Amino acid sequence: MQPLELTDLTNAQLLKSHFTGIQRGIEKESLRINADGSLSQKPHPFELGATLTNRYITTDYSEALPELITSPTDDRLKPLAELTEIHQFLNQSLGEELLWGMSMPCIMGNEEDIPIARYGSSNGGKMKEVYRLGLGHRYGRFMQTISGVHYNFSLPLTFWQALHQQENSRQDLQSFISEKYMGLIRNYLRYSWLIPLFYGASPALCESFLKNKNVDLAELVSGTRYGPYATSLRMSDLGYQNQVQSRLNVSYNSLDKYLVGLEKAISTPDPYYQELGIKKEGEYIQLNENILQIENEFYSSIRPKRVARSGERPSIALRNDGVEYIEIRALDINPFSNIGIEQSQISFIDSFLITCLLSKSAPINQRESGEVQENFRAVVRKGRHPELCLTHKNQCVPLVKLAKGLLKEISQVSVLLDDVYQTSEHSDVIEHLSKQLDNLDETFSGRIISDIKETKQGFFPYAMALSREHQSYFNQHPLSPEKMAFYQEEATTSHKKKNEIEQSDTISFEQFLANYYA
16 A cells, blocks of 8 residues: 655645535434334334435435435534434434434344335336345345445535646646546545544444354354454445455546446346346346446445436446545444534544545555455454554554554644634544554444443343433434424425426336436
8 A cells, every 4th residue: 555645735735725615414324213122114204204305314225224314515513413403303203213323233033024115106216116126135135224324525616726726737627626536535445444443333233133144253242243353344244245346346546447347337247136137026126137236336435426417327427527526435323422423523534535635646556456455354353453464565564553654644634624614623533543542442343342341231232222312312302493394394395396206207117227227
């Protein structure tokens, strides 16, 4: 791996005034559970709106897996404030149900007990449902119940114009922006293990999730398995993984190469998926027989993104208009937060991403790609081991030494962000994380293992108690009448929009799919 090193701090200081225009957004998934901890079998509550069209609340894989979405904003505090409001609105519609406060699920019954998300009778709604049916057939439904937090990040146009001019680039502006975002992504991939190291929150899981699989996990207490030094089993091979995808070698060395890799996967049949077939007894069970049904099936801890037009495939949008923002997908639900994420995490990620952007980012060759993947696997499975080494430039280097060097580089950007926002939060979190490197048991994963060991009650009672604490908080802090009316109006409007979409369909589902993939 190449070192993460700011190319020119002076130039970074000249650009810092544009940081106030950074846009952020959050997508947070959580399972709906019954009072006894079992997965809800009820449909998505009608009063929350139509999942196809509500801007703030939809579902991910399952009817019992709501996904809460904040609006993009350049107010750095607004995402968490809005996420809190959406939780309050959701909580007031759940009755005796509550949200599971962990990424890894528990009390898992049978596969068929996990209800697939429904989006109505429109062609677009049916496509979303069939896609999820396909995921279930391909990977099993258990894997789809794992929850996480996604963080969306983009820099303002004024920043890109200033950087474009500063570097005397001869590229057109959008090509320049896309190239820089891809460079950011490469550096992020090189050091993305920092995220599970500090913020991984799934070191243990319920034995019911494993379904008697032969896995290398120790017993913490009866019914609970764990990795003694694990940080994020969600991000390990126990989580959502596609073994077929591991052979794709999708390249991040340019946007064109990335898109070529995705297009190949969407158009290349897989023998097992061909064996499954597209339909069973006349009903769709997957969208197609290819390695990927659609782009979103490709798993990565970070994605280049652009808001697509209606009916436009994500890869076509990226090819036509370039990268607009990036999506970070490596965050476990933070069980110590009522809403699954804290402001300090955002402050760190912002500093980390800008450092990745403003550092040199050479192409990732095949050797380095193997290094990057193996380092990430090592951290999610044994990141808190005091003697863990990672591979850096073909040498084994202690993780703590690497992490301290990285935090030192990132701290330079944190100072700039503090100056711009007139706060100390960005520098404070770097200092806090630096101290954790001297005792990794103070990280999220370390705290979880310590708490379970202390209570001796196991993963389920521990997670259930946290989930009830979050529910109690929202019960005691209801939405204001004005905010309640706002989200109720959005729910009502979303139902109307969904009905309009269903009534406007004029072609068959088969033709709709043909048009989509054309």
